Amino acid sequence: EDKVVQSPLSLVVHEGDTVTLNCSYEVTNFRSLLWYKQEKKAPTFLFMLTSSGIEKKSGRLSSILDKKELSSILNITATQTGDSAIYLCAVVYNNNDMRFGAGTRLTVKP
Amino acid sequence: DTAVSQTPKYLVTQMGNDKSIKCEQNLGHDTMYWYKQDSKKFLKIMFSYNNKELIINETVPNRFSPKSPDKAHLNLHINSLELGDSAVYFCASSQANSWRYFGPGTRLLVL
Numbered sequence: 692e693d694k695v696v697q698s699p700l701s702l703v704v705h706e707g708d709t710v711t712l713n714c715s716y717e718v719t720n721f722r723s724l725l726w727y728k729q730e731k732k733a734p735t736f737l738f739m740l741t742s743s744g745i746e747k748k749s750g751r752l753s754s755i756l757d758k759k760e761l762s763s764i765l766n767i768t769a770t771q772t773g774d775s776a777i778y779l780c781a782v783v784y785n786n787n788d789m790r791f792g793a794g795t796r797l798t799v800k801p
Numbered sequence: 802d803t804a805v806s807q808t809p810k811y812l813v814t815q816m817g818n819d820k821s822i823k824c825e826q827n828l829g830h831d832t833m834y835w836y837k838q839d840s841k842k843f844l845k846i847m848f849s850y851n852n853k854e855l856i857i858n859e860t861v862p863n864r865f866s867p868k869s870p871d872k873a874h875l876n877l878h879i880n881s882l883e884l885g886d887s888a889v890y891f892c893a894s895s896q897a898n899s900w901r902y903f904g905p906g907t908r909l910l911v912l
Contacts, residue, residue: 725900734844734891739900779844781901789834789901791844 693718695782697792705800708770712795714780715762724763726754727779729794734779737765770799804828807892807904814882815912821868822877822907824892831896833875835867838889838906850875887911 698713714724723741727734738747740756740763747754751770756763767774777794784790805826814820826833832851836844848867849856855867864880879886889908893901 734903736900736902781844789846789849791836 693784693790695780695790695792697778697780697795699795700793701796701798703798703800704770706771708799709766709768710770710797712765712767712778712780712797713762714765714792715760716780716782716790717761718782718784718790720785721758721761722783722785724756725781725783726763726765727781729777729779737778767797770797772799772801775799804902805892805894805904807890807907809907810905811908811910813910813912816882816884818882819878819880820882820909821879822890822892822909824875824877824904826873826892826894826902828894828896828902830894830902831872832894833869834893834895834901835875835877836891836893838891844891847877848875882911884911 695716702710704710723739725739726737728737737752738754740747740754743756743758751768754763754765765778775798777796779794780792782790808823812820832849834849835847837847838844846858847861850867850869852872866878868876868878887910889906891906892904895901
């Protein structure tokens with residue numbers, strides 16, 4: 692069965708901390724892995740990863756894919772309260788199938 | 802300018818009714834999607850559609866049907882609404898296998 696598993700399910704940190712969110716997957720014909728940030732509205736796109744070992748970076752956020760380990764991590768450094776959200780990992784496989792993980796709920800306290 | 806729009810934003814209706822949710826994208830993307838968000842915030846793919854192929858998630862009841870009048874629209878029609886259909890429904894679009902742009906969501910409540 693195709694699946695996408697995120698860990699931890701929830702995380703509470705203080706401002707300034709660094710967090711690492713994990714996403715592992717088991718799918719047929721992997722195409723790409725996507726990270727989204729979901730607050731009150733629709734998920735907003737963060738990164739798209741297709742190649743193993745190449746880090747994508749945007750400000751304090753970075754992500755990398757490990758195809759050998761079938762996983763990806765999302766790092767957030769110097770967290771701020773505005774980073775509080777649900778972070779979703781999604782995997783595109785086969786012919787445009789897309790499966791989301793359950794998400795990691797991140798809470799950043801002042 | 803809104804990239805992916807959905808209407809209505811909120812929909813409250815009675816069990817047994819038939820309703821439609823509209824989705825439009827102005828990005829020129831070739832593929833559109835419908836997702837259902839469950840109570841655990843898990844987004845489940847319902848349909849993906851481009852001008853060549855409709856791919857249906859086999860777990861979706863056949864009361865749900867996508868209708869695409871043209872490349873920029875993919876509407877979701879639901880027959881005989883049930884209580885369990887209450888959820889937030891997201892439309893999205895992408896170009897080929899690129900990332901999805903999501904609409905703002907439609908919150909459906911079936912009474």
